[in-house]
Ligand SMILES: NC(=O)C1=CN([C@@H]2O[C@H](COP(=O)(O)OP(=O)(O)OC[C@H]3O[C@@H](n4cnc5c(N)ncnc54)[C@H](OP(=O)(O)O)[C@@H]3O)[C@@H](O)[C@H]2O)C=CC1
């Protein structure tokens with residue numbers, strides 16, 4: 601049974617002196633200071649278990665808030681410089697989950713006024729064909745952000761293809777220059793990977809202090825686990841990474857104040873893996889098909905975790921929608937840089 605508790609925070613997104621939204625996003629340039637969100641940050645409808653309160657985080661509300669602010673900004677950009685941001689997506693093959701993610705991304709772009717185009721390539725295409733598609737998008741003025749939907753078929757080198765994306769259009773933040781800058785103190789990546797940024801944004805909006813907290817990230821992939829652990833470190837958490845070779849992972853996760861799971865294995869994280877009061881961010885997103893049909897599920901056993909956690913993101917409806925809104929945010933940032941448009945009249 602799900603204890604549905606909507607967490608939403610009407611951010612002070614719009615100023616009267618300037619019609620642009622003031623983004624509430626946590627940015628790296630403020631990473632060394634944790635500041636409490638404006639009060640009251642949350643509208644909570646807490647549910648009481650025997651011993652404690654558990655709150656479910658409504659990621660859709662957070663995403664809608666960010667998308668509404670972006671739509672205003674895109675509209676303002678259109679009126680002032682007659683351009684709108686554009687996203688180019690390269691999709692190889694017809695994986696069911698990739699098709700679904702690309703559909704979600706296109707729909708989200710439409711909602712805020714970003715143009716999007718998808719280059720579809722067959723499963724058996726050559727690496728050269730994918731590199732050509734990336735190169736064409738690199739050279740296209742109306743495309744400010746490029747995303748190569750992962751995973752790619754195994755005969756293609758993801759590394760080589762990601763390297764080919766223009767760093768200034770790398771809205772996924774997966775280019776080694778962007779990841780490298782994320783890892784290095786004092787350097788600013790042009791883009792932060794969307795899921796990792798989504799995770800921090802959710803924590804911030806829920807008033808979760810990160811500085812000095814013990815964070816455990818399960819997973820170390822280049823698209824989620826690794827950048828999330830780097831970003832949490834930049835926000836001064838003490839981070840431990842658990843992966844497939846980790847012995848007795850539950851002994852490590854039980855220490856966590858903040859637990860982030862980026863694995864893709866349903867029900868990996870059980871109740872006894874959690875310390876009472878932990879904040880759980882479930883980034884897993886696996887399409888499961890059984891007798892009840894197809895549905896998306898996370899890594900965390902929700903029914904068990906809800907008895908231990910203080911805050912928890914559900915799947916679906918948790919960090920996933922926030923990830924998508926971060927992709928839109930990065931695309932708008934890319935276009936603003938390309939046109940050297942600051943949003944000021
Ligand atoms: N919600 C969102 O916004 C997003 C969700 N996702 C989802 O996140 C999940 C992970 O994606 P991705 O990072 O691409 O997946 P990968 O398969 O690339 O990486 C999985 C990671 O989990 C580790 N792992 C695997 N099995 C275990 C285990 N039993 N115990 C501990 N660690 C384990 C792997 O370890 P090792 O390195 O040792 O192999 C690896 O580091 C997927 O469900 C994906 O759909 C992804 C992006 C965004």
Ligand SMILES: Nc1nc(=O)c2c([nH]1)NC[C@@H]1CN(c3ccc(C(=O)N[C@@H](CCC(=O)O)C(=O)O)cc3)C=[N+]21
Pocket residue numbers: 700701704747748749750751772794795823885896915916917918919920921923924
């Ligand atoms: N180049 C690239 N960039 C990515 O960012 C990327 C990728 N490849 N490959 C796959 C993973 C996975 N990922 C998700 C994004 C949103 C949801 C999401 O919005 N999930 C919804 C449910 C989605 C549904 O219902 O199908 C939710 O949790 O509510 C999930 C997973 C991004 N990824």
